[in-house]
Amino acid sequence: MSDWTHGYVTDIEYTSNFYPELAPILMHFNALSKNVVLPKASSVFNWLEIGCGNGLSTNALAACNSQSEFYAFDFNPVHVLNAQRMADEAGLKNVHFFDDSFADALQRDLPMMDFIVLHGIYSWVSKENQSLIVQLVQKLLKPGGAVYISYNCLPGWSGKAPLRHLMTQFAVRTGGPVADKVRAAKQFVNELQGLNLSYFKDNPSAKKMAERLQAHDAHYMAHEYMNADWNLFYSSDIAADLNSAKLSFACSAGLLENADELGLSKETIQRIAQESDPTMRELLKDFAKNQQFRRDIFVKGKRKYAPVEVEKIARESHFTLFVPRSSCMLTVQSSIGEIILPGEVYAPILDALAQQPLSLSAISELMQAPLHSAINAIVVLSAVGYVHAIDIDPDLSATTCLSFNKIVVQRALYGEPMAILVASRLRTAVPVSEIDQFFIAAQWENASDLAGAVWQKMRSLGKSLMRDGQAIKDEHENLIELKQREIVFLKETMPLLKTWGVL
């Protein structure tokens, strides 16, 4: 390992994932729901991703926000090469990747930014590097600009942190490439589970972590656990670090975390509301939820909407269904348990959205309720994944989205699937399964028998459909199942993909 790594894992690439919370359209809505002004996704903005990995989030967002400029850097040149290759193939002209370290980026001549995002970085680098990141934010963020930052936090990690320590102490002693260390660490943790350790008895969350570790792949395990640095923060520590760059906490970047009534009891919400300091309120929330990971949005200059602006933004902000109406159940199983949506409030909104996208003002009229009730209802429906913000302005990113989507679908055809496509009207990427991407490819080729064409593609890749966790071996059965999926694709998925500007 050479010096430039600062003990960060570089001999195994990070996974390629898209993180929807980084999308300006979602950041803006999250902030709006807490009455904080953020730059609009439809405006012309500059964006910077610090430690962009393979660059999928930056590339996807650049494709569906073609009016804006995207800058991103990572000190691992393999990551930057992967990111640049995708940008080049998709013909994206508004992305700029650099193989910079945090220190290099501080020296680079970059424009002032409206959005700076760092996902999966701050907990995993040294104090010195954290300070460089804060300096970068201080240097580059415009007044009114927003920062997205994620990190591992306390108190949620308190019971489990010792297991990470023990596991990495073992791993460093095994030596060799990081993939070998990960394998050895998994076996070691497996072995520990067989022993009658009081630690596991007294810390059930650590026992669960030990069980779950076995399912993680080497890329994730290496970057999550095997770096020299691994820091846990209270949310108040992060607020203090970013306050030093003149930033204030705006809201969470997670929709579920912002929908307080879904995650917290009435009594807890009332108790938290008694605290006047937002940092204290967030800290209390972390204890209420035993939070272990946070995604926060900070702003440089926290401005509330003036009443006249709220009216305007409510008329301009539109929402659409994010799943077929038939899939919108009123009882939802979520990561925070079962959520029950009162039918008298939510069913009419869902029915109306099934007809067409609606503005917040229109939803408020439909509910015959004040605007803040409409915003709360949309926060809840977005948090459970039923609705999404949509841009009804002229579709400026249609061309870049199409070329990006062609690349993604082509990669799926070569057995390198990414389960997303970009949506020009949603200004973000949306989940689209590998099979649906095969249906899209078959349509682009004007195949007369879609299911048959999809089966040919799957067969050439040695793939078959799965049922109850088992591969369906028989060709005829695959075709029958694909015929059924074709009906759902044409009737339910395609109309949504068209509304969103995917197709």
Ligand SMILES: C[S@@+](CC[C@H](N)C(=O)[O-])C[C@H]1O[C@@H](n2cnc3c(N)ncnc32)[C@H](O)[C@@H]1O
């Ligand atoms: C866990 S990955 C997250 C990647 C990306 N943000 C994502 O969420 O997919 C952390 C990234 O930070 C990069 N990194 C770590 N230390 C760095 C440094 N000092 N300068 C620049 N990049 C760094 C790593 O190469 C890695 O790609």
